Amino acid sequence: MNALGAGLAMLTALGAGFGMCLATAKAVEAVARQPEASGKINSILLLGCALAESTAIYAFVVALVLAVK
């Protein structure tokens, strides 16, 4: 039952992945439109990805807590 809960918790990765894909798509568009601002866009993208990823990381931690008895 614990393993099932951990697996369900990892479904959060879906949302994190989707959010990161949106952010990356927008960043690619921005770089294509303004290649000279790529440095700034890159750092912002990295920050945003880290923030979007954090939900998946929380889920991962929760899954670990559930899975490790």
Next chain:
Amino acid sequence: MTQIILLCISAVSLCFGFIGLAFAKSSKTANGDDKKAKKRKRLSIALTLFGGWLLIGTLVSMFSAKKAGLKIEFALFSDRISIFGFSIAKTVVISFCITGTVLILGTVFRLFVFPKFSPDDPKGFQNVIEIAVEAMENFAKNSLLDYSGQLAPYMFTLAVYMIFSAFTELFGLRAPTSDLTSTFAMGLITFFLINYYGIKKKGVAGRIKGMAKPTPLVFPMKILSDVAVPVSLACRLFGNMLGGMIVMDLLKSVLGGYAVGIPPVAGLYFNLFHPAIQTYIFIILSMTFINEAIE
């Protein structure tokens, strides 16, 4: 039985690879079909590598008790050992070892390497450390404004700590950053710094006023998000590091005796690149939060 078959396969592929390599070497002078020769050479190199890997892996799995299989054993918190009657986590000991290593390295650098630095044309190691320090200075200057002089060394220390703890994973130890206590300590320091500099810049009243900025209604939420900062920082770093470690452990346990040559290549990402990115993110996030507090 299967092992003998695998040995035969590996021997055959090794033989073919060596023959191909020798052929490529001998026919180097007569460069007839350039593309074809290149293709043959690449194929023979791949065959040699595959044969060598299979041979060594089979031999190792024949003579060692390690069996390939999906079984990972890890604990959320690290194992504990007792020193002088105190029970201390292993990662804490490792992080103290990191401090000792940094102390020794720093003393050696300070005494023997820095005086040799040429003031005019930096090269080699000097370049690396100069670029690191300069990049940190620039980072700090952009987001920490007046306090960059005080906070840049701390951020540099964090980077050193995280990168060294990523290196400990290469020695087969559990990295301190993949233990929640260590990352939570770093998060707590960041939380303390945010409040300290926020209050230093604006005063206690100003800080509380800044929290209730659009409407007083958001005050509890702001408090909550402020409290969540160290937790989120700690959990992010911990999760990422532990994830990398688990993936590497999985890879090693799945390969069993064949864990030759493949884990190091994967480790380039999971043990070097990934921690570096996480270090960058941790530092950038800390700076952003502090910047938010002092602006």
Next chain:
Amino acid sequence: MDFSIPELAVDILLNLLNIGILFVIVKLLVYKPVKKFLSDRNQKIKNEIEEARKLQDSANETLSKKNELIEEGRAKGEAAASEMYKKAQEKSDAIIKKAKSDAEKIIAKANAEADTRKQEIIKSSRNEIADLSIEIAEKILEREVSKEDNRRIADEFFNEV
């Protein structure tokens, strides 16, 4: 999962302590020396740029001075050349004048000589002609004619001529 909260708290405290020690070590042994090194170099580069600027300024000054000197020299040279030219002109004028006057003198002298020669020749030819005419007249007239008479007649004739 077996853990106790006090142990974890001790771990966190130890980690905090560790990071503090590491901070002091890194700051004192690595960060500060390198930063000082960098700032020294920055200062040095700044100084060098300043020095180079100064040097350039002085070089520009000397260059302009040199240019001025050259201009001056050229002007002087031009003046001297024009003076020399003038002098030479004067000299040549004088020489030409002298030569002209000399030539005139020579011409005058020659003219005078020629005149006297002419006069002489005329005189001598007149005498000869007079003698010849007298002889001719003697021969034609076959009579003696006094020389004085004849001479008078011849002189009159020549004077008419």
